[in-house]
Amino acid sequence: MNNNNQKQKIKIEKISEGRRKFLNITKSVGIAVLGGFIWSAYVDEVKASSIVLRPPGALDEPDFLKTCIKCGMCVQACHFRDSNVMKNNDGDITGARPPTLKLAKPGDNLPIGTPFFIARDVPCFMCDDIPCVPVCPSGALDITKVSRKVEKEPEPVLDINMAKMGLAIVDTTNCIAFWGIQCDACYRACPILDKAITLEYKKNERTGKHAYLEPVVHSEFCTGCGLCELACVTDKPAIFVLPLEYALGKAGSHYIKGWDAKDEERLKNAHSETTTTKISEKSALDSLNNMDELEDLY
Amino acid sequence: MKKYRFLIARRAVQISILFLYFAANAYGWSILVGNLSSSTLLGFIPLSDPYAVLQMFMAGAVISSTLVVGALIIFIFYAIVGGRVFCSWVCPINMVTDLANYCRRVFGLNQIQKKQPATRKMRYWVLAISLILSFALGVGAFEFISPISMVHRGLVFGMGFGWAAIIVIFLFDLLVLKNGWCGHICPLGGFYSLISKFRVINVKYDNDKCTECMKCKLVCPEKQVLFMITKETMPVLSGECTNCARCIEVCDDDALGFFLKIDEKKAKEIDNENN
Structure with a gap:
């Protein structure tokens, strides 16, 4: 009896071609x-x-992530730059x-395949010819950000001092120079000596x-190369480079340096x-002398 | 040896290309610098993955002229020889999935799991989704998960946990879905299938010589393209054929071979004469 019922049920559930098609499409869309x-x-x-x-x-991080094609040519150029290779007498590398x-590997927990460096391991040595930038095929490393017009030169000239890889930050609590111990390791290591630090x-x-000989970083000169971070003598560096996005604040556009003609x-164009509020409707004096509202307070 | 001539040639090409990339980063050679996403050949010819550039375009990136030229060179090359020549002759994942396939045959896994629970059209869905996500997220969506780039970059620049991607694909192809990655999911394969329509190098099939041993269908990673076997004499025209030539070399009857589409007219004339 039960068996018969089940058989009948199965017959009823047979679906039409149209329904089959519809379900298939729905399934595909759903899985997608x-x-x-x-x-x-x-x-x-x-x-x-x-x-x-x-x-x-490098472009700003969001633009960098969409523009970098992750080819690693900057890494290769950095690795085999003239100042980094050992040669035998015949001049062979x-x-x-x-x-x-380095290129971010799975496990580095960084956007995969993109170039980066860890200053405390190997900082940027700020090569004059900047080998890593011209080889970039995608423009994620923008050559115009590290070159400037020079008089009598038709083409813009590479200038690594324009780089803004990050900004060095001093931890004044743990920097031993702030304790009064004589140390100027970061100051001496800085390639833009006596300007960036x-x-x-x-x-x-x-x-x-x-x-006290206190190191102070100046953001208009610091390139974020990280040589100071490598040179720092404390166990965990008391001077370290952070990306500008993290290292810098931002004043609202309504603050203007009145003493600066350019600003x-x-x-x-301002x-x-x-804006008129209930209090500023009348002159300040009127509103201060308004006893009615004052009484409301009690 | 004759039975493996194309297989050996493919492995030689795959490994040589890999080695040239590896040597660029390990020994400073400059024959082929970069990786499969974008590279420089002989120091001045730009090469770029057109699918990666397409994703970048969808993500809203400004595409440099170097990338446009590089992507065009690769696009035209594969449009002529067949897009999926990349899959069987260049892609490093091919060696992983071929090994999985070989293990499937040897261990008899194909016998216990005959029904394929997924459609090969999936790759075109994945392709479409990758472009939509690139647009929505503002980054190349497939480039962030691509096991192809992950493994290739790993072999050139250092592996990290990239070996995990190899194992995932191997086990997936071995245990879950036959030809799962290359034949069903990979959107790069889907992309190259689409640009293959007008390729000039094709496999041709001769029904008169065929003894219906079905060895070709056993080894083919995209066996739906061989639908004409035992039925009629015609070339393999589907863009999903990878031109891997395994079918040609396993055929004992000389019923399969390469032909250039330029010769097609000639072939038709001969055909008409015979009839």
Whole structure:
């Protein structure tokens, strides 16, 4: 009896060709949506901006991630730059020191395949000919960011000092120079000596006869090469390079340096806007003398 | 030896290309610098993966002229020889999936799992989704998960956990789906299938010589392209054929061979005469 019922049931459930087609399409679309969401969730996580130092001339991180084709030619150029290879007497390359730039591998927990460097391991040595940038096929390393017009030269000239790979930050709590111990390792290591890092002299009130030699980083000159971070004598470096996105704040556009003629020019195109609140409807004096509202307070 | 001549040639090409890339980063050679995403041949010829460039375009990146030229060179090359020549003659994953396929045959896994639970059209869906996601997320979506780039970059620049990608694909092809990655999912293979329509190098099939031993269908990684076997004499025209030539070399009856499409007219004339 039961068996018969089941047989009948199966007959009823047979589906028509049209329904079969519809279900097949729905299935495909459904699986596509499922896969698409898992895929996008993964990609969105891995591209979330991480604290990572990029080669000189790199575009801003979001543009860099969409433009870099992950070919590794900058890494190759960095590895086999003239200043990094060992040669035998015939001039053949016999080997090369580890390069500054590396490509992010699975497991590095960085956007995969993109070039980066860890300053404490191998910093950027700021080569004058910047071998890593001209080889970039995609423009993710933008040559215009590290070259400038020079008088009498028809083509812009490469200038590594224009690079903005990051900014060195001093941890004044753990820097031993701020304790009063004499150390100028970062100051001496800086390739833009006495500009990107200066030493500020202060009297050491504790001893009364010594000076503090405090390193101060100047963001307009610092390229973020990381030589200071490598040179730092503390166990974990007390001076370290962070990407500009993390190292710098940003003042609102309504702050203007009135003493700076160039900054003052921004006022030329400024437009004003007056907002009226209940208090500012009347003059300040009126509103302060308004006893009615004052009584409301009690 | 004759039975493996194309297989040996393919492995030689795959490994030589890999070695040239590897040597560029290990010894400073400059024959082929970069990787399969983008490279420089002989120091001045740019080469770029057109699918990667397409994703970048969808992501809203400014495409440099070097990339456009490089992608065009690769595009035209594969449009002529057959896009999926990349899959069987260049791609490093091919060696992994071929090994999985070989193990399937040797261990008899094909016998216990006859039904293929997925469609080979999936790769075109994945291709479409990759372009939509590139647009939506503002980065090349497939480039962030591509096991091809991961493995190739790994072999050239250092592996990291890239070996995990190899194992995942091997086990997937071995245990879950026959020809799973290359034949069903890979959107790069899908992309190259689409640009293969007008290639000039094809495999041709001669029904008169065929003894219906079916060895060709056993080794073919895209056996739907061999639908004409035992039925009628015609060339393999589907863009999904990888021109790997395994079918040609396993055939004992000389029923399969390469032909150039330029010769097609001639072939037709001869055909008409015979009839």
